[in-house]
Amino acid sequence: MLAPVLHVLPLTTIVRERTLPVAGKVSAHLNQRVSPTDVIAEANFAREHVLLNVARTFNVSANVADKMIKVRQGDRLMQGTLVADAGGIIPRSIKAPRAGKVMVAGGGQVLMEVGDTKIELRAGLPGLVTRVIPERGVVIRTAGALIQGVWGNGRIDNGLMVSLIEKPDDVLTAERLDVSLRGSVILGGHVRDADTLRAAAELPVRGLILSSLYSPLITNAYQMRYPILVLDGFGAMPMNSSAFKLLTTNNKREATVNAEHFDRYNGNRPEVIIPLPISTEPEEPGTYETFTVGQTVRMRRPPSAGMIGTISSLRPGLSELASGLRAAAADVKLENGEMVIVPLVNLEVVG
Amino acid sequence: MPASLVQNESILGIDVGAAVTRAVLFDVVEGQYRFVAAGQAPSTAEAPFKDIGLGVREAITNLQNITGSTLLGPNDNNLITPSQPDGSGVDAVVATISAGPAVRTVVVGLLPDVSLKSARKLAESTYSRIVETLDLSDRRKSDQQMDSIVRSRPDLVLLTGGTDGGASRSILKMLEAVGLACYLMPAEKRPMVLYAGNQKLGNDVQELLGGHAGKLEIGHNVRPSLETEDLAPASHELASLVVKLRQREIKGVDELFLWAGGNLLPTAYAQGRMIRFLSKLYESTRGLLCVNIGASATSVAAGFAGELTLGVYPQFGLGENLAGLLQHTEIEQIMRWMPLDISSNTVREYLFQKSLYPSAIPATKDELAISQAIARQALFMAVRTAQKDFPSSARPSQTGLLPKLDLILAGGGVVSEGTSLGQSLLLLLDAIQPVGVMPFLLDQNNLLPLLGASASLNQYLPVQVIESGAFIGLGMVVSVVASANYGDQVLRAKLTYSDGTEARAEVKFGGLEILPLPSGQTARLSLQPLRRADAGLGPGRSGVLPVTGGAMGVVIDARGRPLVLPGDAVRRRELMKRWSYMVGG
Numbered sequence: 001m002l003a004p005v006l007h008v009l010p011l012t013t014i015v016r017e018r019t020l021p022v023a024g025k026v027s028a029h030l031n032q033r034v035s036p037t038d039v040i041a042e043a044n045f046a047r048e049h050v051l052l053n054v055a056r057t058f059n060v061s062a063n064v065a066d067k068m069i070k071v072r073q074g075d076r077l078m079q080g081t082l083v084a085d086a087g088g089i090i091p092r093s094i095k096a097p098r099a100g101k102v103m104v105a106g107g108g109q110v111l112m113e114v115g116d117t118k119i120e121l122r123a124g125l126p127g128l129v130t131r132v133i134p135e136r137g138v139v140i141r142t143a144g145a146l147i148q149g150v151w152g153n154g155r156i157d158n159g160l161m162v163s164l165i166e167k168p169d170d171v172l173t174a175e176r177l178d179v180s181l182r183g184s185v186i187l188g189g190h191v192r193d194a195d196t197l198r199a200a201a202e203l204p205v206r207g208l209i210l211s212s213l214y215s216p217l218i219t220n221a222y223q224m225r226y227p228i229l230v231l232d233g234f235g236a237m238p239m240n241s242s243a244f245k246l247l248t249t250n251n252k253r254e255a256t257v258n259a260e261h262f263d264r265y266n267g268n269r270p271e272v273i274i275p276l277p278i279s280t281e282p283e284e285p286g287t288y289e290t291f292t293v294g295q296t297v298r299m300r301r302p303p304s305a306g307m308i309g310t311i312s313s314l315r316p317g318l319s320e321l322a323s324g325l326r327a328a329a330a331d332v333k334l335e336n337g338e339m340v341i342v343p344l345v346n347l348e349v350v351g
Numbered sequence: 352m353p354a355s356l357v358q359n360e361s362i363l364g365i366d367v368g369a370a371v372t373r374a375v376l377f378d379v380v381e382g383q384y385r386f387v388a389a390g391q392a393p394s395t396a397e398a399p400f401k402d403i404g405l406g407v408r409e410a411i412t413n414l415q416n417i418t419g420s421t422l423l424g425p426n427d428n429n430l431i432t433p434s435q436p437d438g439s440g441v442d443a444v445v446a447t448i449s450a451g452p453a454v455r456t457v458v459v460g461l462l463p464d465v466s467l468k469s470a471r472k473l474a475e476s477t478y479s480r481i482v483e484t485l486d487l488s489d490r491r492k493s494d495q496q497m498d499s500i501v502r503s504r505p506d507l508v509l510l511t512g513g514t515d516g517g518a519s520r521s522i523l524k525m526l527e528a529v530g531l532a533c534y535l536m537p538a539e540k541r542p543m544v545l546y547a548g549n550q551k552l553g554n555d556v557q558e559l560l561g562g563h564a565g566k567l568e569i570g571h572n573v574r575p576s577l578e579t580e581d582l583a584p585a586s587h588e589l590a591s592l593v594v595k596l597r598q599r600e601i602k603g604v605d606e607l608f609l610w611a612g613g614n615l616l617p618t619a620y621a622q623g624r625m626i627r628f629l630s631k632l633y634e635s636t637r638g639l640l641c642v643n644i645g646a647s648a649t650s651v652a653a654g655f656a657g658e659l660t661l662g663v664y665p666q667f668g669l670g671e672n673l674a675g676l677l678q679h680t681e682i683e684q685i686m687r688w689m690p691l692d693i694s695s696n697t698v699r700e701y702l703f704q705k706s707l708y709p710s711a712i713p714a715t716k717d718e719l720a721i722s723q724a725i726a727r728q729a730l731f732m733a734v735r736t737a738q739k740d741f742p743s744s745a746r747p748s749q750t751g752l753l754p755k756l757d758l759i760l761a762g763g764g765v766v767s768e769g770t771s772l773g774q775s776l777l778l779l780l781d782a783i784q785p786v787g788v789m790p791f792l793l794d795q796n797n798l799l800p801l802l803g804a805s806a807s808l809n810q811y812l813p814v815q816v817i818e819s820g821a822f823i824g825l826g827m828v829v830s831v832v833a834s835a836n837y838g839d840q841v842l843r844a845k846l847t848y849s850d851g852t853e854a855r856a857e858v859k860f861g862g863l864e865i866l867p868l869p870s871g872q873t874a875r876l877s878l879q880p881l882r883r884a885d886a887g888l889g890p891g892r893s894g895v896l897p898v899t900g901g902a903m904g905v906v907i908d909a910r911g912r913p914l915v916l917p918g919d920a921v922r923r924r925e926l927m928k929r930w931s932y933m934v935g936g
Contacts, residue, residue: 233700
């Protein structure tokens with residue numbers, strides 16, 4: 001059976017596409033070395049549009065109105081610029097209600113985009129630009145540690161990672177966040193109160209990497225302006241030991257926290273990237289395998305949710321679970337030595 | 352059956368669900384089409400696989416292992432079609448798909464209670480999530496409407512309005528907003544548009560939207576006249592657009608479409624098609640109800656005298672949408688179905704955690720209890736939502752109850768792969784709360800949609816497969832509607848078996864009784880209600896009915912309609928355990 005892979009890798013090659021949500025101008029070039037804060041592309045994005053109905057205003061046909069329109073597609077207008085002029089004894093005109101750009105002029109109407117917002121896309125991770133996607137962004141290649149999570153609040157930042165977690169089931173509280181942590185990426189455990197998220201915002205931190213989050217805090221997490229990345233899930237879940245070991249051994253290293261939403265269709269998911277120096281480039285990791293004996297796996301669901309183990313055998317046929325359901329399953333030896341029967345659909349390979 | 356009525360074709364059915372992909376083989380056995388076997392595998396539409404072909408091939412491989420036949424080429428792993436002289440391969444393929452994200456849909460109509468209502472119903476006949484609505488009562492300016500459409504990032508726009516030859520000016524105004532919104536979106540993100548309004552405007556629609564929509568389909572009017580609502584043709588056109596959307600979104604759908612020679616339908620549409628067909632075929636006097644509790648959506652199809660009501664509710668699906676379930680119901684409404692002492696916080700965390708791993712299954716008793724409680728509430732809400740669109744002829748005897756039905760058919764992992772058939776039946780009884788006397792069937796292999804998809808390829812196959820007993824009879828259910836106190840006797844029931852022996856039950860209000868009647872056996876059921884209770888024959892009316900057996904026999908549900916559970920959690924859990932014990936623990 002096919003096995004999804006959760007990446008918790010000490011050293012790998014990471015290739016990431018970074019693109020604007022709308023067409024814009026790409027400033028990075030091929031083979032450029034970028035740092036996480038470098039602006040690689042920018043775009044002007046109009047959130048609003050104004051439709052000026054010239055024909056209706058002047059009570060004329062669309063063809064007649066078109067002759068009265070004084071602007072053309074692509075024109076940038078200041079507020080008050082003349083858009084259409086009906087002439088006559090008592091001159092009547094339509095002026096641009098706001099500054100903006102003419103998107104369409106014709107059919108007796110003028111459509112303007114207004115309320116321009118500038119979007120700057122930062123590299124997000126250090127690395128080499130290996131491809132430029134015209135008007136959209138770039139592909140960046142880097143090497144380092146890669147740790148994938150399950151949930152993110154949609155933000156990205158980077159900074160020095162400071163570990164405040166001593167054991168996988170630690171709880172991160174507001175009291176542990178002092179001023180010395182300002183500008184850091186905090187590696188914490190479980191967060192169960194909004195005060196902790198607020199205290200992190202007040203410092204401010206550059207990111208929170210958590211084992212788990214109390215689910216009623218999801219709304220608060222979305223409001224935070226720094227990235228929050230959850231590695232294992234919701235509820236009081238300890239950090240999986242693979243991520244715990246890898247992250248704590250990289251304490252005090254620069255880390256990029258890309259807490260983007262887990263998009264199960266395009267495969268984008270929240271991740272921590274810790275760039276590392278290399279002599280030879282490691283291989284890119286695969287995204288899925290086939291379940292086999294000896295693989296390191298993470299349990300996705302109770303009773304051993306978040307725990308890491310090794311497949312000791314793949315059971316033939318269907319096995320009866322404690323729930324009474326029957327499913328294809330594996331015998332898994334957990335790190336504490338306990339043997340458990342786990343349905344394959346509740347497993348993911350760590351690697 | 353004359354030999355000419357079968358075409359001697361083997362047919363492979365492939366159903367790609369959000370969590371599970373099934374490969375099902377139908378073949379001719381002794382001159383009749385039969386369901387032969389099914390193989391299944393986890394679906395692979397989502398990352399990291401992102402190609403449904405992987406799951407499809409794994410499901411077919413598992414089917415090969417069961418049947419011993421060869422369906423995939425040993426070298427290229429491609430489907431062998433048509434069947435070969437050595438017995439390998441299949442002659443034809445039909446397919447259904449429910450995998451994929453909910454289709455973000457903008458619905459546009461003129462009058463909120465007329466065309467917009469029809470547009471909403473049309474949208475609910477597939478895996479859509481309505482993200483924006485526009486109608487004549489909308490006070491926003493055109494540019495605000497347009498911005499709103501752009502911001503809602505639709506995959507699909509359903510445009511309705513105007514009777515044939517009726518209003519046109521207002522529709523053109525709406526079209527303008529939609530057209531400009533499409534124009535403003537990047538070409539690769541432009542939505543598909545289905546126009547199902549005033550047919551006289553077809554050319555105008557083509558002119559205004561043809562160059563800007565991701566794809567434009569001029570369909571049939573959902574409201575040809577003010578008094579007439581006709582969703583069926585537009586629903587077919589919508590199904591076709593949704594498949595095209597999936598082809599655009601998900602790798603491997605193109606290949607499946609080719610394998611199936613274009614015979615690929617959205618699962619719920621195929622399910623609905625089959626229910627309409629069965630409703631006509633069996634001349635159902637009351638109605639047929641079919642529910643499917645899946646990972647992508649819970650769907651409800653009801654057929655009343657050949658008229659179909661189809662509701663597809665991604666918000667009540669048991670997969671990735673679980674995280675949003677509490678936007679539609681209170682946690683207490685889920686907790687009321689909990690047979691174990693589990694905290695509401697645990698259930699809340701379950702909803703979010705399960706949404707991360709939709710294909711995961713409950714491995715512990717606690718998880719199973721939670722998943723079944725959620726399934727009960729999701730199905731309860733889906734059925735109540737669908738009931739609002741039942742035809743006026745399908746009136747219940749009392750407000751808040753369902754109309755009497757002739758048959759209930761259920762599918763979906765939570766019931767088809769449950770711990771026991773009794774538990775599956777109890778889940779369905781709790782959630783649907785039917786009234787009257789009707790058999791419950793279980794579609795354990797999710798065959799119904801595939802039969803619906805095969806109907807256009809081979810009209811004999813669905814009937815012959817159904818009549819061959821492809822569905823599991825869960826039991827004959829008698830639901831008693833009574834106004835009584837807990838413990839009052841409301842019904843005397845007597846089951847007379849074909850050998851003349853009898854089984855009796857004195858049914859008390861609040862109770863659940865079972866009279867054994869194995870599958871395949873028939874008997875006569877005598878019902879004598881007390882206290883003017885209605886056991887399906889009318890208030891206080893007695894009678895004798897012929898009944899057929901099922902896994903649970905004859906199940907008399909006198910727990911009350913609507914089912915009101917005790918407020919005290921301890922007493923409620925005791926009751927649930929008792930009911931669970933009654934159906935086999």
